Amino acid sequence: MQAKIFNIQSQEDFNKTALAIFKHQFKNNKVYRSFCDLLYKHPSEINQVKDIPFLPIQFFKSRKVLSSLDEIDEVFTSSGTTGSVTSKHFVTDINIYKQSYFKGFEHFYGNIEDYAVLALLPNYLERKGSSLVFMVDDLIRKSKNIESGFYLNNLDELAKKLIELDKKEQKVLLIGVSFALLDLIEKQQFNLKNTIIMETGGMKGRRKEIIREELHTILKNGFSVDKIHSEYGMTELLSQAYSKGNGVFETPPWMQILIRDTEDALTINTTEKNGGINVIDLANYNSCSFIATQDLGKTYINGTFEIVGRFDNSDIRGCNLMVL
Missing domain, CATH: 3.40.50 (Rossmann fold)
Known part of the structure; x- marks a missing residue:
């Protein structure tokens, strides 16, 4: 799968690989599977990338988000204020x-x-x-x-x-x-x-x-x-986007950004409309590749994106399905 992830040449390649990884993670990631079940989302009903469920990033604070039974190579942790709960990303293949x-x-x-x-x-x-x-x-x-x-x-x-x-x-x-x-x-x-x-x-x-x-x-x-x-970038991801100026970011071919509606977390916005940032990071094969972050942003028709802020009270507004 690594060869496919890092050799994506087109949107079609990306979509096929993303759907295959979704099926893999639905089957092998207990936390993600439980989340999808709560939403009544099953791979047999999902044919488009935009319909894949995005796991709220907060789960990395309370669960081991893993799609692999291999030994852990590294544990990455987020920075946090004293006494706050930090995210943990368990990485089974540091390569x-x-x-x-x-x-x-x-x-x-x-x-x-x-x-x-x-x-x-x-x-x-x-x-x-x-x-x-x-x-x-x-x-x-x-x-x-x-x-x-x-x-x-x-x-x-x-x-x-x-x-x-x-x-x-x-x-x-x-x-x-x-x-x-x-x-x-x-x-x-x-x-x-x-x-x-x-x-x-x-x-x-x-x-x-x-x-x-x-x-x-x-x-x-x-x-x-x-x-x-x-x-x-962030603790919960294995890929980074870069901006060469003006705060407009580009992603590598195996990473994409979608914007979700701020009132309906399951609806994906069209371009140039502010909303919550959903990240698809195909390098997160052994964890979860589909993450709903607490950042606000907007995408453009060429696939670039901007960060415009953060959700207020983001720990509770990101998703109402945190009780897993």
Whole structure:
């Protein structure tokens, strides 16, 4: 199945693979099967991808969402405020994740060996189980560049390194959490010509949340770059979407976004209408590939999408079928 997932060439390929994975997960994933049964949804009645049930993401906080009996390779956990329940993603084949993020990066940015990868992810480094740190750590190794590496609180050292590498015309990817990138430009004004700035979102309680347009304007001015790139991923997924500017994201061929109606979680909206983000991540073969997130967004006719916010009281509004 891996070969099919990572060799999707058309919408027809995607649809066939998605329907096959739905049947597999209905049969082998107890949590997902119970959810589908509550909705009276059975594979024999589902011929279109939009009719596949999407599991509310909250289930990853209370259940082991697995479609495999294999041993667990890794457990990824979400960040959360003190005392909050975090999501757990049990991964039985870590090589699928590695393939997904490596092929995904290559799809959008080319050969990782062309870059020095600098990572400013303090809140993720300060806890265990981050899928983002796992991915970036591997990309740092795969870059085979001695300048690549993680930075925690040593912002002066990072600023010096960024300026030095940019002057050498080395292509650099700086991937960082929003609050840390803001901390960096408060220390140093940059004028970067060969560096991609990629934010992974989130103030994580360190700063006041601001809208994306405002954040990107501040970062563009601080780094003197034309665009701010973004990564959209989450603990419960094994694939990432990327934006090369203006907050418009693209997915790799094995991942797609559908928008559900905010009043009726089982109805899929047409393009350019705001609603809840449903993610199809075919790399999640051993878990659940069909997830209803707590994010709000909209899709465009070319398959790109934007994030416009989050559900209020999302723990209770996402779905009324949480009592499993």
